[in-house]
Amino acid sequence: MAINKTPVPDARLNMKIRAQFLDHLAQTANVSASARAAGVKGSAVYAERRRTPAFRDAWALALAEGYARLETDLGTSINR
Numbered sequence: 097m098a099i100n101k102t103p104v105p106d107a108r109l110n111m112k113i114r115a116q117f118l119d120h121l122a123q124t125a126n127v128s129a130s131a132r133a134a135g136v137k138g139s140a141v142y143a144e145r146r147r148t149p150a151f152r153d154a155w156a157l158a159l160a161e162g163y164a165r166l167e168t169d170l171g172t173s174i175n176r
Contacts, residue, residue, distance in 0.1 A: 109136065109144045114151060117141055118158040125162025 109117070113134045120130035131138045145152045 108147070109134075109140060109151075114144070114154075118154050121155065122158040122161040123165065125159055125166055127159075 113136055116134035117130050117136070120133040121127065124130060127141065128138050131141045134141075141155075145155055
């Protein structure tokens with residue numbers, strides 16, 4: 097019986113993709129849109145978050161910044 101030896105590409109995100117995703121996330125607090133902006137699927141960023149503690153921590157900080165931006169924008173638009 098032959099064993100399939102087709103190489104499987106590494107699904108980890110490189111630093112450029114991580115940075116693009118995190119920058120967009122900090123602007124929007126939108127994971128799906130941020131993944132698209134970085135050119136990857138949402139499932140890829142969620143897998144990287146599960147796999148990499150540093151990325152998980154950076155995600156949490158970027159998301160908190162994104163929420164703060166949204167709250168500021170909302171407060172500004174309400175006060176007009």
